[in-house]
Amino acid sequence: MGEHPGSGPGDVVHAAGVRDDAELVAGIAVGDEAALEALYQRYGGGCYRLARRILDDPQLAEDVVQQVFLALWQGGGYDRSRGAVSTWLMSIAHHKAVDALRREAGRRKRLIDDQQLVEIEAVGPGPADQAWAQLRAERTRLALRSLPAEQREVLLLAYYGGYTQREIADMTGLPLGTVKSRTLQAMQRLRARLRADVDEEPTQ
């Protein structure tokens, strides 16, 4: 997520006086509104921008962010076995955005063409984002560009386009099995490329 320097695979540890993610989640479990607000300030922007990118609609994106933090407030479903808070929130935001996209079938873009894919890759963190987030986004972008074009296409159509693999097969004319195998290859390559970044994630 963009606005927080340490959002990553482990809960973020902050300087003295700043509550870390685990403390905030604990606070939410007992109805601490300030804890919820703090997590929103930390990760709401990343969730919102992801939803904007998928839905291309500010109101729908706002609805998604509200649903994400409402889910957290209502008992969450989050626990540490699910990974970092940031990863969990992003997963929920993506899932809800794709759900919204599929409900709003008339609004969805029929096809993300090559130019749109390039734009997705080219968009960088905003000026308010922290250095680590910028670095991480840049590394992710480089990892994405290292993929063969045919793998990158199916990956971005799925993640940012919100298309199912069967829909991607229909629109590209590829066999469904090819879409699945290309997606897997893309995810495996990204995993290998990004794992090093995860290992370097700062702890404060």
Next chain:
Amino acid sequence: MTGPTTPHDEMWDELAAGYALDAIEPEDEARLLEHLAGCAHCRATLDDFTLVASQLGSLANGEEEPPPWQQIAPRITRVTPITSIRRRRQPRILAAAAAVVLLAAGGVLAWHYTHGATSPPAQAAIAACSQHPGCSVVRLHGSSGVVAAVIVQDGRASLVPLHLASPSAARAYALWQLPRDGSPIFLDTFRDTGRATPPSPLAVPVADTTAFAVSVEPAGTRPERPSTVIAVGPAPA
């Protein structure tokens, strides 16, 4: 983790990759969730792919500012306070986790916690429940993750401590049932965190329950309302 070595592995890895991207069809999703229950390799793969997907999300950073907290807060905290949790549709990734818990059989329950393994009796109780069609496990989330579980069966509830510290002499834990309408209802109190509590009759049917919770109370009392809620979990759908 090693890469796929057989066609079997590759098929499940393909499904896990698609699932992490929210891109697989419902029937494939159902197959994967069932498979995850008994396959630690695929659960680890899915965790990896979920992390990759979240990093893809970092590319969505741009100039757009999220709505200010003051704008959306009333729609969250003031409309739905924590004490009136409503039953909700679990996000799919959480459904996967639940499926892992509820479908695991034969005492090989993959119950991952950050504070060490749960005690064998607790695991046995949960595993036994998972094999019984009429039994449900409710995970109670506390400050460090899942700290206890409630086993609900035949109109009774039993609290299974998983990671609850022993209370001081002046304190005890209390188990609460949160009905769909109305205030939390006291079910039981306990101090022994080494074993499950005897089943207590539910105050209202589980179908009319939104959540279960554990609070800390003065020892020797029967509280009318929760003092300090330390863990809560949604009732089974």
